[in-house]
Amino acid sequence: MKQSMSFIPTLREVPADAEIKSHQLLLRAGFIRQNASGVYSFLPLGKRVLQKIEAIIREEMERAGAVELLMPALQQAELWQESGRWYSYGPELMRLKDRHDRDFALGATHEEVITALVRDEIKSYKRLPLILYQIQTKFRDEKRPRFGLLRGREFVMKDAYSFHTSQESLDEVYNKMYEAYANVFRRCGLNFRAVIADSGAMGGKDTHEFMVLSDVGEDTIAYSDASDYAANIEMAPVIVTYERSDEPYEPLVKVHTPEQKSIEEVSSFLNVPKEKCIKSLLFKVDGRFVLVLVRGDHEVNEVKVKNLLEATIVELATPEETKKLMKCEVGSLGPIGVPEEVTVIADHAVKAIANGVCGANEEHYHYTGVNADRDFSVQQYADLRFIQEGDPSPDGKGTIRFARGIEVGHVFKLGTRYSETMNAMYLDENGRMQPMIMGCYGIGVSRTLAAIAEQYNDEHGLVWPVAVAPFHIHLISVNPKIDDQRQLADDLYEKLQKEGFEVLYDDRAERPGVKFADSDLIGLPVRVTVGKRASEGIVEIKIRRTGETEEVHVSQLTETLRRYLS
Numbered sequence: 359m360k361q362s363m364s365f366i367p368t369l370r371e372v373p374a375d376a377e378i379k380s381h382q383l384l385l386r387a388g389f390i391r392q393n394a395s396g397v398y399s400f401l402p403l404g405k406r407v408l409q410k411i412e413a414i415i416r417e418e419m420e421r422a423g424a425v426e427l428l429m430p431a432l433q434q435a436e437l438w439q440e441s442g443r444w445y446s447y448g449p450e451l452m453r454l455k456d457r458h459d460r461d462f463a464l465g466a467t468h469e470e471v472i473t474a475l476v477r478d479e480i481k482s483y484k485r486l487p488l489i490l491y492q493i494q495t496k497f498r499d500e501k502r503p504r505f506g507l508l509r510g511r512e513f514v515m516k517d518a519y520s521f522h523t524s525q526e527s528l529d530e531v532y533n534k535m536y537e538a539y540a541n542v543f544r545r546c547g548l549n550f551r552a553v554i555a556d557s558g559a560m561g562g563k564d565t566h567e568f569m570v571l572s573d574v575g576e577d578t579i580a581y582s583d584a585s586d587y588a589a590n591i592e593m594a595p596v597i598v599t600y601e602r603s604d605e606p607y608e609p610l611v612k613v614h615t616p617e618q619k620s621i622e623e624v625s626s627f628l629n630v631p632k633e634k635c636i637k638s639l640l641f642k643v644d645g646r647f648v649l650v651l652v653r654g655d656h657e658v659n660e661v662k663v664k665n666l667l668e669a670t671i672v673e674l675a676t677p678e679e680t681k682k683l684m685k686c687e688v689g690s691l692g693p694i695g696v697p698e699e700v701t702v703i704a705d706h707a708v709k710a711i712a713n714g715v716c717g718a719n720e721e722h723y724h725y726t727g728v729n730a731d732r733d734f735s736v737q738q739y740a741d742l743r744f745i746q747e748g749d750p751s752p753d754g755k756g757t758i759r760f761a762r763g764i765e766v767g768h769v770f771k772l773g774t775r776y777s778e779t780m781n782a783m784y785l786d787e788n789g790r791m792q793p794m795i796m797g798c799y800g801i802g803v804s805r806t807l808a809a810i811a812e813q814y815n816d817e818h819g820l821v822w823p824v825a826v827a828p829f830h831i832h833l834i835s836v837n838p839k840i841d842d843q844r845q846l847a848d849d850l851y852e853k854l855q856k857e858g859f860e861v862l863y864d865d866r867a868e869r870p871g872v873k874f875a876d877s878d879l880i881g882l883p884v885r886v887t888v889g890k891r892a893s894e895g896i897v898e899i900k901i902r903r904t905g906e907t908e909e910v911h912v913s914q915l916t917e918t919l920r921r922y923l924s
């Protein structure tokens with residue numbers, strides 16, 4: 359592509375509202391432009407990277423036995439009502455009405471549409487398993503769209519869905535998709551990890567997320583320093599066992615703790631370590647109240663609470679609800695003397711606290727000398743806290759470390775969550791009706807693009823890996839006004855393209871400094887500069903990643919380029 363005819367609006371200044379490298383550089387190098395919050399245009403270079411990633415995904419999907427189709431973004435509300443998600447998906451689902459006042463949604467995901475489609479066409483076990491996928495624009499009215507393409511409100515997703523007659527068949531395809539995902543992200547050059555995840559609002563059990571390791575990631579990964587164990591911290595079980603020390607039992611005493619609310623305040627006011635404090639949080643779990651206890655130096659993991667209680671919605675009780683029920687404010691909560699209707703559950707560590715401290719359910723008062731089971735009762739002890747760095751790895755090998763990750767892909771075993779609510783049945787070998795067993799598999803295509811940009815850049819700009827670079831070669835004529843230079847550059851442009859290279863040709867009448875700076879910013883793997891020695895047939899090659907340069911005679915050029923690009 360000739361740069362003079364393309365549309366690559368580069369910027370020298372860092373755009374003020376772009377906080378992270380990938381967002382800044384994709385804007386500055388002219389790959390994307392923002393239209394509205396979380397809504398972007400892909401300019402020609404951005405579009406080409408997107409196509410490269412999509413091509414890799416298509417190859418890996420086909421290899422895994424998936425077949426491409428394209429479903430509508432505009433979806434009738436009835437389908438979402440059938441699955442129940444019209445009511446449970448919340449404000450992220452973009453809803454609209456047509457001219458007849460009928461409700462529609464813009465597809466945030468396509469379980470409903472595909473389940474209805476397959477339900478209506480497939481009746482027999484003989485047609486299963488079936489794996490279908492699409493690459494399409496999704497809409498989610500995210501609360502906090504940010505970081506450019508990383509969290510958009512309109513974004514490109516690859517979503518695949520599989521339909522099965524048995525759990526074994528689902529397991530087999532799940533493993534294939536898992537492999538395909540690993541291949542996709544490896545081919546994109548990403549440093550990533552597959553981690554055990556929570557199935558969230560999707561329903562279903564077995565699930566993994568593919569996380570690109572990056573400090574700007576919104577997820578925290580707990581991984582072992584000695585094995586390949588890795589999980590979203592939401593999911594990592596804590597395998598520590600706790601023993602109460604043989605400290606003699608002290609009497610329970612109510613003490614005055616004026617204005618001391620947080621664990622930090624109480625522990626320093628009473629001069630007891632945080633490990634001796636009991637942190638009590640009141641949650642509303644599907645409408646009923648649950649007091650959750652953890653040790654003062656631990657944090658409650660709401661996903662574990664949700665899974666233990668097999669709940670759908672877990673949220674902190676509001677200060678008003680707390681006041682009404684417990685007759686005190688949040689900072690004074692404790693497990694002693696709670697009303698009947700409140701369930702008390704506790705993390706294992708709480709049982710082992712000897713002579714601890716907890717809120718007295720009375721403002722400005724705490725108890726000391728608190729011992730579980732003597733002073734208060736707990737309906738259930740369970741693993742309810744977040745894993746911490748330094749905890750033993752759940753697989754028994756090594757110690758847990760944390761890393762930040764960007765979720766680029768997610769594979770789920772859905773089971774019959776959708777086929778049952780939406781009546782997607784087939785006739786089995788014995789002529790009996792059975793619900794289809796399903797899996798679903800998503801890749802954030804535009805997010806992957808940003809994740810690559812986040813991992814591949816330096817102080818001069820982007821540094822694309824060959825597999826996803828918008829072009830392989832940036833061909834630059836230093837001064838196109840000089841005939842030799844222009845002529846050689848024109849010839850090379852034709853020749854290299856004929857040989858199968860993808861070439862961006864900077865034929866603009868710009869100063870060399872501008873061209874080089876733009877070239878570094880755009881970050882194609884190899885630059886070929888036609889300059890002073892054009893008349894001798896000599897050009898300069900520069901490798902963007904390493905900065906190494908080499909003068910090459912045009913007769914050797916193809917071979918040299920092949921070597922660098924392979």
Ligand code: ATP
Nearest residue numbers: 507508509510513515765766767768800801802805
């Ligand atoms: P997140 O936790 O980041 O919101 P999610 O769990 O809601 O993601 P899924 O429903 O699993 O995401 O969607 C599949 C993939 O789509 C994700 O793995 C992610 O790569 C991508 N994705 C999800 N939301 C966005 C978004 N707002 N912008 C860009 N990509 C997204």
Ligand code: MG
Nearest residue numbers: 450498500509
């Ligand atoms: Mg989301």
